Amino acid sequence: MNRTSVLILVLLLAISIQPALAGTMPGDRDGDSILTREEVAGSILSFLACSAGGDCTGAPDEREVTDAVTVYTLWGGVPKQVTDSTGKVRTLTRPLRRVVVMNGETLETLRSLGVEPSRIVAVERYTGQKPEFFPEFQNTPSVGSIWAPDYERILSARPDAVFLYATVSAKECDEIEQRIASANPDITVFRIDCYHPETYLDDVRILGEIFDRNEESEQLAGFYRDVLDTLAIGLSDPAEPWPAVYFETWNDYRSAGPGSGYHDKIVLAGGRNIFADSVADYPDVDPEAVISRQPGVVVKIVGTGQYSFGGYSGTNASAFGPTRETLLSRPGWDAIPAVRQGRVYLLHNALIGGPQYIIGEAYLAGWFHPGVFSDLDPGGLHRMYISRFQGLDPSIADPARFVFPVP
Amino acid sequence: MYQRALLAAILLLVLVLPAAAGITRSVDQGADGTATITLVVPAGAIPGITEAIPEGAEVTSCSLPAAQWQWSGGFLHLAVLDEPEVSYTLTGITDGDITGTWVDFSSGSRGVVTPEGEDHGPVTTAGAPGLPATPRAGSWPAVAGCILAALASAGYLLGRRSP
Numbered sequence: 001m002n003r004t005s006v007l008i009l010v011l012l013l014a015i016s017i018q019p020a021l022a023g024t025m026p027g028d029r030d031g032d033s034i035l036t037r038e039e040v041a042g043s044i045l046s047f048l049a050c051s052a053g054g055d056c057t058g059a060p061d062e063r064e065v066t067d068a069v070t071v072y073t074l075w076g077g078v079p080k081q082v083t084d085s086t087g088k089v090r091t092l093t094r095p096l097r098r099v100v101v102m103n104g105e106t107l108e109t110l111r112s113l114g115v116e117p118s119r120i121v122a123v124e125r126y127t128g129q130k131p132e133f134f135p136e137f138q139n140t141p142s143v144g145s146i147w148a149p150d151y152e153r154i155l156s157a158r159p160d161a162v163f164l165y166a167t168v169s170a171k172e173c174d175e176i177e178q179r180i181a182s183a184n185p186d187i188t189v190f191r192i193d194c195y196h197p198e199t200y201l202d203d204v205r206i207l208g209e210i211f212d213r214n215e216e217s218e219q220l221a222g223f224y225r226d227v228l229d230t231l232a233i234g235l236s237d238p239a240e241p242w243p244a245v246y247f248e249t250w251n252d253y254r255s256a257g258p259g260s261g262y263h264d265k266i267v268l269a270g271g272r273n274i275f276a277d278s279v280a281d282y283p284d285v286d287p288e289a290v291i292s293r294q295p296g297v298v299v300k301i302v303g304t305g306q307y308s309f310g311g312y313s314g315t316n317a318s319a320f321g322p323t324r325e326t327l328l329s330r331p332g333w334d335a336i337p338a339v340r341q342g343r344v345y346l347l348h349n350a351l352i353g354g355p356q357y358i359i360g361e362a363y364l365a366g367w368f369h370p371g372v373f374s375d376l377d378p379g380g381l382h383r384m385y386i387s388r389f390q391g392l393d394p395s396i397a398d399p400a401r402f403v404f405p406v407p
Numbered sequence: 408m409y410q411r412a413l414l415a416a417i418l419l420l421v422l423v424l425p426a427a428a429g430i431t432r433s434v435d436q437g438a439d440g441t442a443t444i445t446l447v448v449p450a451g452a453i454p455g456i457t458e459a460i461p462e463g464a465e466v467t468s469c470s471l472p473a474a475q476w477q478w479s480g481g482f483l484h485l486a487v488l489d490e491p492e493v494s495y496t497l498t499g500i501t502d503g504d505i506t507g508t509w510v511d512f513s514s515g516s517r518g519v520v521t522p523e524g525e526d527h528g529p530v531t532t533a534g535a536p537g538l539p540a541t542p543r544a545g546s547w548p549a550v551a552g553c554i555l556a557a558l559a560s561a562g563y564l565l566g567r568r569s570p
């Protein structure tokens with residue numbers, strides 16, 4: 001081990017020791033992990049006396065008192081135990097003040113819950129690539145990504161907690177969790193996806209619990225439930241036929257099988273996936289099979305890969321029209337019912353993966369069942385989500401940046 | 408006549424509503440040189456309050472449990488956890504103002520304790536801060552509201568006097 005390595009190791013150890021308060025309860029003077037009324041009052045009085053020019057020996061600062069009041073009033077004076085999306089019980093001894101978020105979907109959800117940006121001390125590097133969607137985090141330090149984490153930066157951010165995916169890229173996240181635990185066991189690692197529709201509302205509830213935002217999490221869940229209920233009611237009529245759907249990712253002729261989230265989203269919106277018999281999650285399909293299976297609706301995902309346009313940046317949104325034309329002119333596609341009936345749609349990836357899947361579902365349902373969901377306004381839902389929950393200018397939710405043709 | 412009543416009601420609303428968001432103090436002066444001070448705390452607030460007591464006066468009792476108040480160096484410190492109202496008794500009163508500040512640890516807001524009603528006797532209750540504190544949230548709207556209300560009143564009265 002050379003001198004530089006030793007120096008870095010010492011530095012990391014010193015950094016990791018700094019948040020020593022993380023494992024203790026604020027105001028718990030006797031250290032019994034129970035915050036009594038007398039202890040909270042003692043913290044407040046000590047703070048006030050010091051502020052008035054009195055004895056400051058052992059006096060807490062305002063943040064410490066605020067945390068003690070939170071633990072006493074909201075947590076019942078005892079450490080809070082939260083079960084994350086992996087089923088592991090994590091224990092908090094004080095409200096989280098310094099959080100590293102390595103999962104963009106969780107960062108978006110925290111904003112929906114009104115968690116103050118000042119609590120987010122570091123983010124994954126992709127956050128910095130979305131200035132229109134995450135303007136407040138453009139100067140927040142980056143800690144790399146879950147595929148290339150920068151451990152030195154994670155630890156130097158002195159976090160109380162680090163948020164990682166639960167099931168997405170689980171192997172990489174397992175390793176990050178282990179290495180953080182080795183470097184500083186006082187850092188709580190939460191594993192939450194905020195990615196899958198079937199677990200999203202549970203994730204929202206867990207985050208609400210962690211950050212004492214239960215009311216906000218209920219409001220957000222209510223927004224989702226309203227849309228999901230509308231879909232369920234609209235699709236409950238057995239006489240309503242479900243169209244055959246060809247769903248294509250941003251890779252040409254790569255579709256979605258039953259093991260994929262896209263398949264579930266097709267079904268949720270009332271579609272029959274023509275490649276539901278696929279063994280692979282994301283099968284590369286035979287172009288002839290697409291024609292022979294006669295889809296009534298075609299949905300192509302854009303916004304990434306060779307189809308990087310549109311989205312919140314609005315970059316090159318004029319490419320939607322020509323892209324659709326290219327699809328329509330594929331060999332043999334004039335024999336596909338979806339093409340003959342003008343039911344070929346482009347959907348930006350931002351609205352189908354992650355927390356905004358609910359907007360994409362509303363678009364899909366309208367495309368699959370135009371007669372049933374004529375009153376559903378996906379563009380309006382999108383604007384509401386952006387303004388009410390994300391606190392952003394709703395003009396960035398312009399449908400012309402996300403779907404084609406625009407309803 | 409109705410217009411005047413309406414104007415008075417608006418003025419009252421503008422002046423009273425912002426104060427309702429903070430902590431108020433009232434003084435009940437006794438005949439024996441004692442005074443009972445009552446502080447009213449808004450629902451949901453968990454404040455720490457510091458009252459600067461006039462020189463010579465002493466705090467002899469407080470409605471809070473002993474662990475929640477402290478009297479030293481001319482300051483009375485109060486930790487109000489869920490009490491909607493706090494009273495304390497002063498003796499040895501000669502003259503002077505009580506001033507107070509508060510920090511609400513549940514919301515992060517802070518301000519000065521504002522007097523409620525009229526003062527009687529030698530001890531008065533003042534709104535001026537005894538300690539440095541940032542302005543209470545809502546104080547600027549209150550000031551702006553007062554100015555607007557004053558302008559409206561002046562305009563109304565001038566209007567009545569003009570032929």
